[in-house]
C-alpha cells in the first residue's frame with residue numbers, strides 16, 4: 001500500500017487534527033460503502049406484498065449513498081490522506097455486524113434496514129461532534145449526508161408505523 005498521508009493537508013489545518021478527521025471520515029466511508037451494498041442486497045431479496053414499492057424505493061437510495069461515499073472519499077483525498085475503498089478493508093475496518101437477512105418479507109427487510117439506518121445516523125452524529133470543532137468543511141459534508149440518511153430512514157419507518165404513530169418492526 002502507498003503511504004497513507006501526503007506531505008500536505010488543507011491550508012491552515014494542523015496535521016494531527018487533519019489525520020484524526022480523515023480517520024473518522026475513513027470509517028464513515030466504510031459505512032457508506034457497506035450501506036450501498038446492503039441496500040442492493042435487500043433490493044434483490046425482498047419478497048411478498050409491497051414488493052415493487054420496496055424494490056423500487058431502494059435503488060434511488062443506493063445512488064444517493066454512492067454519491068455520498070464519493071463525497072467522503074474525495075474529502076479524505078483533499079486533506080492529503082489516501083481513501084480506502086477495497087471490499088476487504090470494509091470487512092476488516094467496520095465495527096458493526098453484517099446484515100442479517102437473505103430472502104425475507106418486505107416488512108422484515110424494512111425493519112432490519114431501519115436498524116441499519118439507526119446505527120448509521122448515530123455514528124454520523126458522533127462523527128459530526130468529533131470533527132466539527134476542527135474542520136467545518138468536513139462537518140458540512142457530514143451534516144448534508146446525515147440529513148439525507150434521516151430522510152431515507154423516515155421513508156423506511158413509514159412502512160412500519162401504525163396510524164397512531166407506533167413503530168412496529170417485524171422480525172420474520
Ligand SMILES: [Fe+2]
Pocket residue numbers: 043
Ligand atoms: Fe435492480
